[in-house]
Amino acid sequence: MPVLQKKILLDIEGTVCSISFVKDVLFPYFLKTVPSVLQLHFTANPPPDLQPYIDAFPPTSRTSYDVLHQHIRELTLADKKVPELKGLQGYVWRRGYESGELKAPLFDDVYDAFRIWTSAESTAAERKGVFIYSSGSVDAQILLFSHTEKGDLTRGIQGYYDTVNAGMKQDKSSYEKIADTIAAGEQKNNILFLSDNVKEIAAAKEAGLEAFVVERPGNAPLTDEDRKAHIVIENFSSLL
Numbered sequence: 366m367p368v369l370q371k372k373i374l375l376d377i378e379g380t381v382c383s384i385s386f387v388k389d390v391l392f393p394y395f396l397k398t399v400p401s402v403l404q405l406h407f408t409a410n411p412p413p414d415l416q417p418y419i420d421a422f423p424p425t426s427r428t429s430y431d432v433l434h435q436h437i438r439e440l441t442l443a444d445k446k447v448p449e450l451k452g453l454q455g456y457v458w459r460r461g462y463e464s465g466e467l468k469a470p471l472f473d474d475v476y477d478a479f480r481i482w483t484s485a486e487s488t489a490a491e492r493k494g495v496f497i498y499s500s501g502s503v504d505a506q507i508l509l510f511s512h513t514e515k516g517d518l519t520r521g522i523q524g525y526y527d528t529v530n531a532g533m534k535q536d537k538s539s540y541e542k543i544a545d546t547i548a549a550g551e552q553k554n555n556i557l558f559l560s561d562n563v564k565e566i567a568a569a570k571e572a573g574l575e576a577f578v579v580e581r582p583g584n585a586p587l588t589d590e591d592r593k594a595h596i597v598i599e600n601f602s603s604l605l
């Protein structure tokens with residue numbers, strides 16, 4: 366089923382990498398490292414580049430180190446997709462990616478698809494514009510794709526969207542906004558959105574995009590109804 370769409374919009378967690386990488390590697394790294402980062406903030410000379418990330422939390426949650434640390438732990442353990450947490454996660458993960466402790470293991474078919482979609486040697490029919498839309502912050506997205514287990518993939522990516530610059534992923538309006546930016550004047554179904562989350566797929570389709578559910582090992586199980594309502598793929602090889 367080679368895709369006709371010329372633009373591919375990709376979710377991250379559960380689509381290009383496993384949910385386990387996020388839950389069992391990225392979140393634990395964040396929880397382990399964030400105390401030392403917050404301690405720096407509560408010193409006499411806090412790092413100026415950290416300030417905006419701390420200021421994004423509600424004032425009542427940043428009255429002391431303990432209050433803020435507890436608040437951030439609770440948000441992380443509940444996997445809250447709130448912009449202030451996502452922003453700070455990106456700030457903290459940078460240390461892990463830059464030190465080499467973190468590397469993103471993408472599914473093998475994702476590397477293959479990127480090569481074909483973004484290579485100058487591919488035919489015009491094979492080439493696609495690749496864009497990212499994730500609840501992770503744009504900074505965190507760029508870090509992830511620039512530190513994959515098979516190198517830096519950012520050269521092939523034409524744009525990044527998150528809950529700050531596009532909106533929440535289950536809202537139709539977010540997909541309309543992205544389509545207006547990356548495919549102005551084109552049919553919205555010239556964009557194919559791929560995600561593990563059925564509610565995101567439904568919102569994208571409501572906005573007029575083409576959208577398929579991606580079923581990866583470890584993702585939330587799909588119901589019979591989900592399978593009837595949507596095209597479900599297990600990897601990107603079927604799209605090439």
Ligand SMILES: CSCCC(=O)C(=O)COP(=O)(O)O
Nearest residue numbers: 377378499500501505506509
């Ligand atoms: C670079 S994103 C890290 C994962 C993350 O924080 C997240 O919330 C992923 O959500 P997605 O929308 O990609 O399923």
Ligand SMILES: [Mg+2]
Nearest residue numbers: 376378379561
């Ligand atoms: Mg996802």
